[in-house]
Amino acid sequence: MQRRELLKFFSLVPMAGSAALIPWAAANAAPPPSVKRDYFKELGVRTFINAAGTYTMMTGSLMHDYVLDAIQYGATEFCMLDELQDKVGEKIAALVHSEAAVVTSGAFSGMTLGLAGILTGVDQRKVEQLPHLDGTGMKSEVIIQKAHDIVYNHALKNTGCKLIYVETAAEVEQAINDKTALLHFLNIEADKGKIQHEEWVALGRKYNIPTSIDIAADVPPVSNLWKFNDMGFSFVVISGGKAIRGPQSAGLLMGKKEIITAARLHMPPRGFNIGRGFKVNKEEILGMYVALEKYIQQDHDKEWKAWEATTAQIDNAAKTVNGVTTSITVPALGNVTPTLQITWDASKVKLTGKELQEKLRSGIPSIEIGGVKDNSITVTVWMLKPGQSTIVAARIKEELAKATA
Numbered sequence: 001m002q003r004r005e006l007l008k009f010f011s012l013v014p015m016a017g018s019a020a021l022i023p024w025a026a027a028n029a030a031p032p033p034s035v036k037r038d039y040f041k042e043l044g045v046r047t048f049i050n051a052a053g054t055y056t057m058m059t060g061s062l063m064h065d066y067v068l069d070a071i072q073y074g075a076t077e078f079c080m081l082d083e084l085q086d087k088v089g090e091k092i093a094a095l096v097h098s099e100a101a102v103v104t105s106g107a108f109s110g111m112t113l114g115l116a117g118i119l120t121g122v123d124q125r126k127v128e129q130l131p132h133l134d135g136t137g138m139k140s141e142v143i144i145q146k147a148h149d150i151v152y153n154h155a156l157k158n159t160g161c162k163l164i165y166v167e168t169a170a171e172v173e174q175a176i177n178d179k180t181a182l183l184h185f186l187n188i189e190a191d192k193g194k195i196q197h198e199e200w201v202a203l204g205r206k207y208n209i210p211t212s213i214d215i216a217a218d219v220p221p222v223s224n225l226w227k228f229n230d231m232g233f234s235f236v237v238i239s240g241g242k243a244i245r246g247p248q249s250a251g252l253l254m255g256k257k258e259i260i261t262a263a264r265l266h267m268p269p270r271g272f273n274i275g276r277g278f279k280v281n282k283e284e285i286l287g288m289y290v291a292l293e294k295y296i297q298q299d300h301d302k303e304w305k306a307w308e309a310t311t312a313q314i315d316n317a318a319k320t321v322n323g324v325t326t327s328i329t330v331p332a333l334g335n336v337t338p339t340l341q342i343t344w345d346a347s348k349v350k351l352t353g354k355e356l357q358e359k360l361r362s363g364i365p366s367i368e369i370g371g372v373k374d375n376s377i378t379v380t381v382w383m384l385k386p387g388q389s390t391i392v393a394a395r396i397k398e399e400l401a402k403a404t405a
Contacts, residue, residue, distance in 0.1 A: 047366070048368045049366065051370075051380065051388075051392050052378075052379075052380065053337075053380045053382070054242035055370075059248055060239075061241055061242055062385075067245065067246060070283075070286040070289070071283040074281075074282045074287070082264075082269065085103065089102050089260070091293075092252065092289060093254065095226075096226045096252070098229040098255055100254070101252060103251070104278060104280060105249055105284075106239055108216075110251050110252065111152075111153075112266075113267060114259060115155075116262075117263030118262070119133075127265050130274045132160060133160040133161070140181065142156050142162070142184050143164045143166055143180060144163055144166070144183075145165070145194070146167050147193040149165060153184070167194055173203070181209075182212055183211045183212070184211075185212065186213075187334070188333045188334035190333055198231065201231055210235070211234050212255075216238060216239045216251075218334045220336050221300075222295065233255065234259055235255030235256065235259050235260070235263075237253055238251055240292075244292055244295045245295065246284075247291075250288040252288070252292070267280075307338050310381040311380075311381050323347075324345075325343050326341065326342050327341050328341075338381070339379075340380070343376040344376070349375070349404055351375075351400065353372040356396075357377065360396070367392055
């Protein structure tokens with residue numbers, strides 16, 4: 001057809017042409033942009049500015065975009081769970097100076113799994129018997145310093161073991177017997193015990209008994225990720241959803257190869273064990289790996305200076321109020337970040353710590369703080385998003401000033 005004839009043809013059948021073209025256009029048109037749902041608002045769940053820290057009840061920390069990217073990537077394909085744990089474990093072990101490593105469902109589960117691996121080795125019959133130890137020939141006692149007695153040690157009891165408490169090295173040696181499976185250490189309470197890390201490991205070596213350490217919330221410093229592996233602890237557990245900012249329900253078990261290998265028998269996908277409920281999906285495994293890798297690589301000096309600057313901002317605002325004093329400290333063992341304590345003279349500021357907490361909590365935006373006492377509160381900045389320190393500083397100053405006599 002010539003151009004003139006084509007024009008004449010289409011002028012005669014406009015409706016047919018439209019009918020043919022419109023469905024094609026509709027089918028190939030770009031979809032309208034989706035509106036992101038505000039799930040917390042839909043559900044009526046309060047969100048807040050976190051000036052308290054990495055508490056589990058406050059959902060730990062917020063994952064970085066690169067962790068979310070890894071999780072999203074993991075959701076697009078199938079793989080064999082054991083193979084992924086094998087490959088990721090090799091990478092993580094190299095990063096933390098351990099013989100082997102595995103992603104767990106938190107530090108608590110890592111304690112149960114590590115001890116279970118020690119008790120059973122790779123004997124499946126024994127694996128199936130836990131937590132019933134009587135008559136099995138398996139060891140059944142764990143020695144811990146009295147100063148290290150916390151609720152999370154229940155993770156060790158989950159294996160069926162009994163906890164034996166001691167205070168001195170002499171008491172450790174007296175308590176050791178043919179039932180002793182493990183010497184367990186709690187890093188965050190190290191300063192309260194009479195036996196320190198190196199001596200604890202040495203006692204284990206002397207009597208050929210494995211040693212473990214719980215460092216759940218004890219990075220920073222980043223060096224703690226490999227310090228205790230280098231020191232010689234048989235296994236180390238840490239939470240993934242705190243400073244490392246991996247998935248909140250993930251953690252790491254790292255240590256001697258034979259222990260990690262045996263611990264894996266107590267983990268999913270196997271279902272004949274006490275750890276079946278400690279399931280970690282492929283998305284969390286990838287997210288934990290990437291979070292750890294990036295955490296080790298980041299500029300920690302730069303991060304620390306940023307924390308100091310934002311802490312100073314809140315500090316300077318609070319102490320402008322008459323009767324208010326402040327101090328900044330750094331915990332020695334766990335949650336090692338600049339920590340601001342704001343204290344006030346109760347005769348000048350008519351407000352209790354609890355009342356200030358509630359005023360900050362009920363405000364818009366809601367703010368959570370920590371360390372609430374009669375006339376003081378504690379604030380940390382490491383979980384704040386950019387710009388939130390200005391809001392926190394202004395709100396604390398505002399409420400303190402309003403309460404002045």
